[in-house]
Amino acid sequence: MLRLGNPGRRISVGLIGMTFVLSIFAGRLVQLQGLDSKVYAAEAARQRVQVEKLPARRGSITDAHGHELALTLEAREIFVDPSEVDADKRDRVATVLATELGLPKEQITAKFGDGTSQYQQVAAAVDPLVAQRIMSLGLKGVGSKHRYRRDYPGGDLAGTLLGFVGSDGTGLSGLESTYNRLLAGRDGEQFIETGREGQRIPMTRSTMRTPVDGRDVRLTVERDIQWAAQKAIGDQVRATGARTGSVIVMDVQTGHLLAMANAPELDLKNWQKTPQEDWVNRSVTDVFEPGSTNKVITAAAALESGAVRPETVFAVRDNIRCADQVLRDSHPHPVEQLTFSGVVATSSNVGTILAAQKVGDQRLYDMLKRFGFGSRPGSGLLGEEAGLLPDWRRWSGSQRCTVAYGQGVSVTALQTASVYQTVANGGVRVTPQIVAGTTTDRGVFEPSPPGRRTRVIGERTAREVAGMLEAATSTEGTGGLAAIDGYRVAGKTGTAMRYDAKCQGYCGYTSTFVGFAPADKPRLVVLAVIQDPQRGHYGGEIAAPVFKKVMTFALKSKKIPPTATKPPTVRIRAGQ
Numbered sequence: 001m002l003r004l005g006n007p008g009r010r011i012s013v014g015l016i017g018m019t020f021v022l023s024i025f026a027g028r029l030v031q032l033q034g035l036d037s038k039v040y041a042a043e044a045a046r047q048r049v050q051v052e053k054l055p056a057r058r059g060s061i062t063d064a065h066g067h068e069l070a071l072t073l074e075a076r077e078i079f080v081d082p083s084e085v086d087a088d089k090r091d092r093v094a095t096v097l098a099t100e101l102g103l104p105k106e107q108i109t110a111k112f113g114d115g116t117s118q119y120q121q122v123a124a125a126v127d128p129l130v131a132q133r134i135m136s137l138g139l140k141g142v143g144s145k146h147r148y149r150r151d152y153p154g155g156d157l158a159g160t161l162l163g164f165v166g167s168d169g170t171g172l173s174g175l176e177s178t179y180n181r182l183l184a185g186r187d188g189e190q191f192i193e194t195g196r197e198g199q200r201i202p203m204t205r206s207t208m209r210t211p212v213d214g215r216d217v218r219l220t221v222e223r224d225i226q227w228a229a230q231k232a233i234g235d236q237v238r239a240t241g242a243r244t245g246s247v248i249v250m251d252v253q254t255g256h257l258l259a260m261a262n263a264p265e266l267d268l269k270n271w272q273k274t275p276q277e278d279w280v281n282r283s284v285t286d287v288f289e290p291g292s293t294n295k296v297i298t299a300a301a302a303l304e305s306g307a308v309r310p311e312t313v314f315a316v317r318d319n320i321r322c323a324d325q326v327l328r329d330s331h332p333h334p335v336e337q338l339t340f341s342g343v344v345a346t347s348s349n350v351g352t353i354l355a356a357q358k359v360g361d362q363r364l365y366d367m368l369k370r371f372g373f374g375s376r377p378g379s380g381l382l383g384e385e386a387g388l389l390p391d392w393r394r395w396s397g398s399q400r401c402t403v404a405y406g407q408g409v410s411v412t413a414l415q416t417a418s419v420y421q422t423v424a425n426g427g428v429r430v431t432p433q434i435v436a437g438t439t440t441d442r443g444v445f446e447p448s449p450p451g452r453r454t455r456v457i458g459e460r461t462a463r464e465v466a467g468m469l470e471a472a473t474s475t476e477g478t479g480g481l482a483a484i485d486g487y488r489v490a491g492k493t494g495t496a497m498r499y500d501a502k503c504q505g506y507c508g509y510t511s512t513f514v515g516f517a518p519a520d521k522p523r524l525v526v527l528a529v530i531q532d533p534q535r536g537h538y539g540g541e542i543a544a545p546v547f548k549k550v551m552t553f554a555l556k557s558k559k560i561p562p563t564a565t566k567p568p569t570v571r572i573r574a575g576q
Contacts (some may be wrong), residue, residue: 055148056185059214061162061175063223064258064436068153070162070176070268072214075149076131078122082112084141093139097122100134124167125149152268158226159266160281161434163382173279175217175434178382182438185214216439220256225249228553229261232546233528237263240542241534246283247546248417249554250525252516255421255430255451257379258524258554260414285383287410288510288531291496291539292347292478294406296423296465298356299344301367303461307358310341310464313574316351323397327353330495330538342572345471347478347493349405356404364404365392370456371422372429377414378452379432387411406496417527420514423469424490424522427462429454466490470519471570481544482513484552486562490522491515491547493539498532508532513543517551518563526551 061070078101085093090112098105101123111120124147126134131144150165163174171180188211229247237245249259262282266274280286302308316336319328329349336348343351356364368374374389388410390399399408414432422429431451440446457465469490473479478493494512499505514527528546536542 052190054188054190054211056187056211057148057213058169059183059216061217063219063221067223069158070152072148073151074128075125075147076128077124077145077147078126078131079143080111080120080122081141082115082117082120100130155269156265156267158221159268160262161260164268164271174382179217183214186212218436220434220436222258224557225554226259229259229550230265232549233261234263236546242530243532244282245530246413247550248283248413248527250417250421252421252424252522252525255432257432257434280383281381283413284381285385287385287387287412289496290406290411290416291494292405293416293492293494293512293514295344295352296492297367297371298352298404299465299468300457300461301359301364302355303464304457305359305363308340308355312340314338314343314351314354316348320350320353322401325398327401337574339571341468341471341570344468345477345572352405353401361392361395361400371419372415373409373411377418377432379434381434385412387415413527413529416514417525420516421525422456423462423465424516424525426459427455427457429456467568467570470567476572478540479544481540482515482547484548487517488519488567489515489517490519495539509537511537511539511542513539513547515547520565521563523560524554
């Protein structure tokens with residue numbers, strides 16, 4: 001006979017089992033809602049809350065008159081969510097995006113991968129109208145975000161000076177890099193809650209940190225003068241088969257840089273396709289031996305020391321022995337009785353050495369230092385070099401002579417322009433300046449403090465040197481091709497052997513002309529330097545014509561009239 005169990009015992013066992021199971025559930029609930037509640041709440045929030053970057057608008061870079069040289073435009077980022085694009089639709093989506101964006105279809109197809117990714121950027125800076133057209137097609141898995149893009153209206157206008165930004169909007173070269181923090185501003189953030197499909201959950205919290213737009217930078221550069229300088233140096237570099245060239249235009253009284261051009265110049269719209277060696281601003285980074293343009297410093301040292309006067313006569317041969325070297329003038333000639341003014345005007349190496357011997361090595365070295373050799377000019381431009389000025393105690397036997405006419409020391413184009421600004425300004429050097437000012441957070445223009453003023457030589461010395469430089473552009477001087485009708489011009493040619501690391505020695509020439517006008521009331525300095533020209537090499541024939549074109553344009557652009565005075569008579573040779 002089948003015996004049934006005790007009902008009371010079955011119920012008791014059942015209740016015990018149920019109590020055990022319920023206690024497990026209760027413990028788990030206590031753990032989830034009590035002990036670990038914050039952990040799970042945070043994880044849920046992490047999955048639900050999305051952080052969206054709110055980009056700040058990058059500030060503009062303008063010329064001295066407010067013309068925009070670098071500006072920021074509205075743009076859109078196009079992206080895809082591969083997990084949302086059906087496998088059979090990927091080819092069509094890739095075809096449409098490739099057509100609209102002008103990108104290779106294979107590049108876009110690769111973004112889909114295995115379909116597990118939820119975000120792949122397709123294009124970073126798309127025109128808003130193009131993005132709108134793409135979004136109107138209703139392609140599933142394709143989205144857009146608000147972005148900005150950098151634009152340079154002038155293309156290569158002041159390219160190496162301005163520099164460019166990377167895909168993330170960070171300045172990578174030039175002024176874009178130097179003033180990146182000020183231009184960039186501060187990006188903001190927005191926190192929103194979204195559902196599983198990415199849609200925003202209504203009535204949920206949304207917090208935002210507002211972006212702070214970048215500030216504008218106004219340069220001392222004048223757009224029209226910059227254009228003229230670039231055209232002149234670019235044309236001459238091509239015409240002479242030279243490697244590179246630079247032009248600087250500088251305001252004598254303020255030290256403001258009105259133009260800084262290089263050839264070849266950097267096209268900012270296609271900088272990725274340009275070799276990296278052409279990204280740099282050669283006017284401040286490339287060092288070279290200045291040649292005869294350096295004779296102005298030797299002349300200043302000789303006059304300032306009292307050892308020589310402008311009318312002092314030297315018996316100048318066409319060669320002179322210095323230690324184990326025989327140094328020569330640019331061309332053979334019989335012994336000439338040249339005044340010191342004539343030595344500078346005709347650019348005699350031998351005559352300059354004779355004057356330097358009266359000055360002495362230490363005093364010549366000290367004068368080079370006072371003019372800024374061996375130190376950065378102080379413009380603040382990226383890559384600014386100090387050049388090379390060896391201590392006078394380490395000069396070799398021949399170097400004690402060659403330094404006098406600009407071989408054995410190295411400078412940049414900006415350093416050389418600064419020397420002539422000093423002479424033109426009555427012996428007072430003004431630190432070169434490229435930034436006229438910046439805007440504040442409220443958009444108010446705040447001018448930069450004026451450049452530091454330093455007296456280098458006496459006013460009389462500067463006036464006498466200027467007279468010698470004016471004679472150099474006369475028919476008897478080496479710079480006749482720099483003369484400008486109606487204006488008095490002072491300047492100096494320079495032709496130096498060019499050191500080239502590739503040939504491990506001196507190969508080719510550096511051709512230079514630098515001067516100022518009007519000579520009796522100086523307003524502008526223009527320097528032109530051309531590296532390794534293949535068709536001719538003398539500064540008077542290669543660089544002087546560039547000076548003339550740029551100076552003529554700048555004088556007209558600045559509306560600087562001729563002074564209507566006659567140059568003083570300068571005696572070049574004894575007995576004149």
